[in-house]
Amino acid sequence: SLLYLTAATPSVESWWLSDEGEFHRSENGPSVWPRVSVVDVRGTLRTQPLSPLLRQAMKETLSARGTVLLLVTRIGSAMACGECGFVLRCPDCGIAMAFSRARRELACRLCRRGDPAPETCPHCRGRQLTPLGWGTERVEQAVRAEFRRHRIVRDDAESRRGRARAASDSGAQVVIGTRAALRAFIPRGPSLIGFISPDPVLRLPDFRAGERAFSLLWAAAEKVGGDRVVIQTQHPTHYAVRAAADQDLAGFYKHELGFRAELGYPPFRRLCLLTIRSRTEGVAKRLAHELEQDLSALGGLTVYPPAPLGRSPRAPRWQIVLKGGDDLPARLSP
Numbered sequence: 001s002l003l004y005l006t007a008a009t010p011s012v013e014s015w016w017l018s019d020e021g022e023f024h025r026s027e028n029g030p031s032v033w034p035r036v037s038v039v040d041v042r043g044t045l046r047t048q049p050l051s052p053l054l055r056q057a058m059k060e061t062l063s064a065r066g067t068v069l070l071l072v073t074r075i076g077s078a079m080a081c082g083e084c085g086f087v088l089r090c091p092d093c094g095i096a097m098a099f100s101r102a103r104r105e106l107a108c109r110l111c112r113r114g115d116p117a118p119e120t121c122p123h124c125r126g127r128q129l130t131p132l133g134w135g136t137e138r139v140e141q142a143v144r145a146e147f148r149r150h151r152i153v154r155d156d157a158e159s160r161r162g163r164a165r166a167a168s169d170s171g172a173q174v175v176i177g178t179r180a181a182l183r184a185f186i187p188r189g190p191s192l193i194g195f196i197s198p199d200p201v202l203r204l205p206d207f208r209a210g211e212r213a214f215s216l217l218w219a220a221a222e223k224v225g226g227d228r229v230v231i232q233t234q235h236p237t238h239y240a241v242r243a244a245a246d247q248d249l250a251g252f253y254k255h256e257l258g259f260r261a262e263l264g265y266p267p268f269r270r271l272c273l274l275t276i277r278s279r280t281e282g283v284a285k286r287l288a289h290e291l292e293q294d295l296s297a298l299g300g301l302t303v304y305p306p307a308p309l310g311r312s313p314r315a316p317r318w319q320i321v322l323k324g325g326d327d328l329p330a331r332l333s334p
Contacts, residue, residue, distance in 0.1 A: 008222060009215040012208075012260065013267040015253045034221055036229045036245040040236040045197060049134045049142050054194045054230045058174070062150055066191030066226055068174045069181060070139060072156075073200045073216075074098070077135035079106065081121035082128030088118075101137050134196050140176045150174055155181040179216060182223055191226030198241070199234050207265045210240045214252050217244035264302075270328040274320045275309070281316040288318035295322065298331060 005014060005023075018025035039051045050058070058068050078096035080087045090097050090108035097106040099117060107114045120127050131138050136156045144152055155177035175181055175190070182193075201213040221229050221244060233241055243252035261268050276291065278284035288306035295303045302323035309317040324331065 009211075009218050009249070012211055012253060012256050016257060016267045030247055031222070033247045034224050034227045034229050036221060036231065038236050038241060038245050039230060039232045040234070041197065041232045042234045045134070045232065045234070049139045049196050050146070050194075051230075051232050054232060055146070057192055057194065057228055057230055058147070061192040061226065061228070062147070062173055064191070067172070068192045068194065069185065069190040070143065070174065070176045070194045070196055071182060071216075071220065072134060072136045072139055072176065072178060072196045073198055074133065074135050074178075077131035077133045077138050079117065079129055079131055081124060081126050082130050083126035084121060084124040086121055086123035088122070088129075098135065099131050101131070101141070133200075136176055136178065139196055143174060143176060147174060152176065155184065179219075182220060185223065185225070189223040189225035191224070192228045192230070193220045193224045194230040195220070195232055197232050197234070202233075202235055202238060202240065207260070207263070210238070210256055210259070213238075214240040214244055214256075217241065218249075221247070264323060269323055269325060272322040272324070272328055272332060274322065276306075276318045276320070277315045279315055284316045284318050288320060292320055295320070300324065301328070301331070 007014075010018075010025075014023060015025075017023045037053060037057075039053050041051055044051065061068050077099050078087055079099040087096050088099075088106060090113055097108050097113075097115070099106055104117045105114055106117050118129065121129055136154050140152065140154045150173040151171060152174045153172035153176070155175050177184075182189075195217070198213050198217060201216060202209055204212070206212070217231065217240070231241060231245065235241060239255040240252060243249070243255070260266065265271070274291065276284050276288045278287060285306070285308075292303055292306055295301060304321040304323075306318050306320050309319050322328065322332075
């Protein structure tokens, strides 16, 4: 029997297995690629989500009766104090809470905690609390101010609740959304796709961050119905961005595999994530540190220090990340 794995951007592990002869890689050759413009927005994205190049591309597309999709890699924006710089974080999880302007609410994406947005800074009592970063809602507000004559629709998890059809089916001329909005354009994609910024994906604390960003950029270039993709980024020379712009599939995997080999990430070594749960924070922390000592005593493993994951709806959680060789699963078996 045969197993077929189909993907425009295979996982790095699958690509490596094909290089090693474990998989047979079949490629159809390069397809027609759009014009991909990479815009350096270092120092300019704080006050305006649209660079001059993206703004002009939108005007040209809309004048030609085309459709525009602006992709945002986060739904909500964090909130920070303009006086002391304090960022409002979840008191349980420690991560920045997303601000919804429509509901005037702060929400934690990890534990789903929701709190009303305060009027003053909890740290300095200042009154200059403002959104930080460009979420879908904030981008929509900025785009409406400039393209008010056009039909603009936001398509994200929040706006999609209770809606029967995707924004791409509503006659919208400009759609502002997350990756799910990209999949909604069937069968033909939008005339122009603009990335407000893929940088939040590139900055994820995850060794697969480059792979995830590359997959998203590549999917957009394949999906666009016109001939234009604009990528705004503070990392214009990042190999994932350049490979997507240049349609260099092999070049991306060569660079990514070099990075993983150097630092000992899969497919060259194995990783294991252990999660410790308990009814109380103190017990979970103690168990995590005891387990760390037991694992370190085994020898031959890289054991990273325990780290709190914050509170789930049920219990506190801590995690330990292990790195080892091919025998890692056997060594962890009871």
